[in-house]
Amino acid sequence: MALIVQKYGGTSVGSPERIQAVAERIEHFHQAGDQVVVVVSAMSGETNRLIALAGEISKHPSRREMDVLVSTGEQVTIALLSLALQERGLKARSYTGWQIPLVTDSAHTKARIERIDDDKVRADLDAGCVVVVAGFQGIDENNNITTLGRGGSDTTAVALAAALKADECQIYTDVDGVYTTDPRVVDKARRLDVITFEEMLEMASQGSKVLQIRAVEFAGKYNVPLRVLSSFKEGNGTLITVDDEVDMEKPVISGIAFTRDEGKLTLRGVPDTPGIAYKILGPVGDANIEVDMIVQNLGADGTTDFTFTVPRNDMERAKEILDAMQSELKAREVITNDKIAKIALVGVGMRSHAGVASKMFGCLAREGINIEMIATSEIKISVVVSEKYLELAVRALHSEFELDKA
Amino acid sequence: MALIVQKYGGTSVGSPERIQAVAERIEHFHQAGDQVVVVVSAMSGETNRLIALAGEISKHPSRREMDVLVSTGEQVTIALLSLALQERGLKARSYTGWQIPLVTDSAHTKARIERIDDDKVRADLDAGCVVVVAGFQGIDENNNITTLGRGGSDTTAVALAAALKADECQIYTDVDGVYTTDPRVVDKARRLDVITFEEMLEMASQGSKVLQIRAVEFAGKYNVPLRVLSSFKEGNGTLITVDDEVDMEKPVISGIAFTRDEGKLTLRGVPDTPGIAYKILGPVGDANIEVDMIVQNLGADGTTDFTFTVPRNDMERAKEILDAMQSELKAREVITNDKIAKIALVGVGMRSHAGVASKMFGCLAREGINIEMIATSEIKISVVVSEKYLELAVRALHSEFELDKA
Numbered sequence: 001m002a003l004i005v006q007k008y009g010g011t012s013v014g015s016p017e018r019i020q021a022v023a024e025r026i027e028h029f030h031q032a033g034d035q036v037v038v039v040v041s042a043m044s045g046e047t048n049r050l051i052a053l054a055g056e057i058s059k060h061p062s063r064r065e066m067d068v069l070v071s072t073g074e075q076v077t078i079a080l081l082s083l084a085l086q087e088r089g090l091k092a093r094s095y096t097g098w099q100i101p102l103v104t105d106s107a108h109t110k111a112r113i114e115r116i117d118d119d120k121v122r123a124d125l126d127a128g129c130v131v132v133v134a135g136f137q138g139i140d141e142n143n144n145i146t147t148l149g150r151g152g153s154d155t156t157a158v159a160l161a162a163a164l165k166a167d168e169c170q171i172y173t174d175v176d177g178v179y180t181t182d183p184r185v186v187d188k189a190r191r192l193d194v195i196t197f198e199e200m201l202e203m204a205s206q207g208s209k210v211l212q213i214r215a216v217e218f219a220g221k222y223n224v225p226l227r228v229l230s231s232f233k234e235g236n237g238t239l240i241t242v243d244d245e246v247d248m249e250k251p252v253i254s255g256i257a258f259t260r261d262e263g264k265l266t267l268r269g270v271p272d273t274p275g276i277a278y279k280i281l282g283p284v285g286d287a288n289i290e291v292d293m294i295v296q297n298l299g300a301d302g303t304t305d306f307t308f309t310v311p312r313n314d315m316e317r318a319k320e321i322l323d324a325m326q327s328e329l330k331a332r333e334v335i336t337n338d339k340i341a342k343i344a345l346v347g348v349g350m351r352s353h354a355g356v357a358s359k360m361f362g363c364l365a366r367e368g369i370n371i372e373m374i375a376t377s378e379i380k381i382s383v384v385v386s387e388k389y390l391e392l393a394v395r396a397l398h399s400e401f402e403l404d405k406a
Numbered sequence: 407m408a409l410i411v412q413k414y415g416g417t418s419v420g421s422p423e424r425i426q427a428v429a430e431r432i433e434h435f436h437q438a439g440d441q442v443v444v445v446v447s448a449m450s451g452e453t454n455r456l457i458a459l460a461g462e463i464s465k466h467p468s469r470r471e472m473d474v475l476v477s478t479g480e481q482v483t484i485a486l487l488s489l490a491l492q493e494r495g496l497k498a499r500s501y502t503g504w505q506i507p508l509v510t511d512s513a514h515t516k517a518r519i520e521r522i523d524d525d526k527v528r529a530d531l532d533a534g535c536v537v538v539v540a541g542f543q544g545i546d547e548n549n550n551i552t553t554l555g556r557g558g559s560d561t562t563a564v565a566l567a568a569a570l571k572a573d574e575c576q577i578y579t580d581v582d583g584v585y586t587t588d589p590r591v592v593d594k595a596r597r598l599d600v601i602t603f604e605e606m607l608e609m610a611s612q613g614s615k616v617l618q619i620r621a622v623e624f625a626g627k628y629n630v631p632l633r634v635l636s637s638f639k640e641g642n643g644t645l646i647t648v649d650d651e652v653d654m655e656k657p658v659i660s661g662i663a664f665t666r667d668e669g670k671l672t673l674r675g676v677p678d679t680p681g682i683a684y685k686i687l688g689p690v691g692d693a694n695i696e697v698d699m700i701v702q703n704l705g706a707d708g709t710t711d712f713t714f715t716v717p718r719n720d721m722e723r724a725k726e727i728l729d730a731m732q733s734e735l736k737a738r739e740v741i742t743n744d745k746i747a748k749i750a751l752v753g754v755g756m757r758s759h760a761g762v763a764s765k766m767f768g769c770l771a772r773e774g775i776n777i778e779m780i781a782t783s784e785i786k787i788s789v790v791v792s793e794k795y796l797e798l799a800v801r802a803l804h805s806e807f808e809l810d811k812a
Contacts, residue, residue: 016462016463019463050482053422053482053486054485054486054489057422057425057426057489057490058489058492058493059493061489061492062488062489062492062550064499064500065485065488065489065500066485068481068488068502069481069482069485069486069489071481072478072482075474075475075477075478075481076459076475077457078474079460079471079475080459080460080466081472083460083463083467083471083475084464086464086467086468086471087463087464087465093470093473094470094471096551098504099550143505145502210567382455
């Protein structure tokens, strides 16, 4: 008998029929003797409908009231799913965030979980109940309704699994697992049976949108085995787990992530003085623009070229900030480029295998692809290339590192 | 400076535009220096939408989960109205039933209010806030969401007004007050400026649907001045208050209520023995059929004709029960009639004025209308007549008791 926390997203519970299909799946687990806690999102479209209603009334709605509003979406789903389970003869009981309670800080619309009281859930499970919990929502110390921000239902599921010391946290979604890379770009992309938390985090932060980063972080921190599966298709999905449980025969590289969502800014000919990076990036950060990759090259004349990437939408705004500082920084010029793509090789195997970087650069060179930026971390190598080479580069690397093979 | 509790029904908050109109009205009171607590229903159509969703999943949904489901309707409205008030520059704060908390018993879908903690509401009012409360919902001792049943938002408003010792509880609706009778039947029907709780209760129980009976009972019990007004039209509406505050010059009769919703059953020739009424009505009550008027006439031969009315929908079911008992009761026959109407004269003035009944009967006789049943209480006389005479009877009585005149 296992204790399983399952999470179903908005598409999985998007209609009464789909809610009934979810109930059928839960029944299978229950009949197999598992204890099941289910975390659900709002029915697809519902959160947007509520936000649109608020938009008709207020352009800058208060965050407290937005949380009161949108948290109703999940509340509707928990009631409907509980009814569907009861209709199948199962005992089921719904809980809103405040009923658990799942206590968060007071940062409305993006609250962080502080603690979970699992007494009632555990008592219900021991009494043979399926427990149905509203994802995405909590309560602060002053009895205000809070929400965890978009995708927060994944975090709710992982946090509950951690609190309950569940055997597994299963995230049901519209893809059937984590792939070596995006199957829409590389048709030989394979579903991974297993991936480590670190790899998953790097994949997610590099543009692979299967899971919310916060949920993976949480799962890694509390060592909750996390599994991504399809709501619509049978299969084992991908298990996300700790490093030492991963097969030692695992290939060096687990996957290739990529994104088109960044733009690049270069300050040419900046005097190479201490504190120059802070002088440049301080004002960018103050403007709430997130900086991703940063590269600084020392030139022969004592000046440096300083390059960094930001979300593509923020590139023009970042350029305005740099332009205003150009004379103060004594920079020769400010260059931008939004026709770039970032590609990242991810794999814990890199730690024990030298030569991954040179193999990567060699492969790209053979394809005639120029590398504009390089950044490395312990389990990741990222490069920026011209956007037009994205598909070519990803396919070539996918073959080079033998990700096509099972 | 007055403390006012206002309640707006589903039609009054049925769209973002209407919610903004409600916010504008509240702003006027706030600017005039009043402290305002607002109780709102779900947007019109929303409760039915939610119930239909549940209906697609379950034919006999659990009451606990139905309360979780439908209580989201009011939660959406409190958030939107708070946003609309804030958009006007007012301080506003929403409360669900559990946040107040408004504590009820555990009778899901028809819970009764047990107590209200008014500390937070009072603190918000003192801080210059408009407090926006979800009607219709509460929380039981075990942290379950409960609802008060349809129309429960009126009760929430009155209960809050009682707890806060408010100066007035204003119920905004789609009619502009309580009328001497239904204006669709008598075009000379007049809006009453004032009516007593007792009269209002009798009017409501006799078919006048302006207010929920429970809300009026509650207001009467806790002596909360209650006012019915239109959301869409300016005017003072009708004040419902205690007897001794009503003008002594008040006419004998305040209004005429009527209903077509009943059917009549007669057991002919039942032996007149002790306990016969219980023998007949016991099984009817056990079948959850509500009995309204009861008349028993002693015949010359030691038998009696026993007649009573029930909701028209239940008449056939009641007949089956009586048919099954006919031989045991030694009744000659069971007769039913669903072509009846009940008309009631209501007025506290009856207490001190004799002759109301004879004046009523004389008026009906002059119109050639046969009276089939009569029942009287301290402030009400009800008669049952053939349904075809309903309009004629109501108009005649409206003139006879000079209700046409201001």
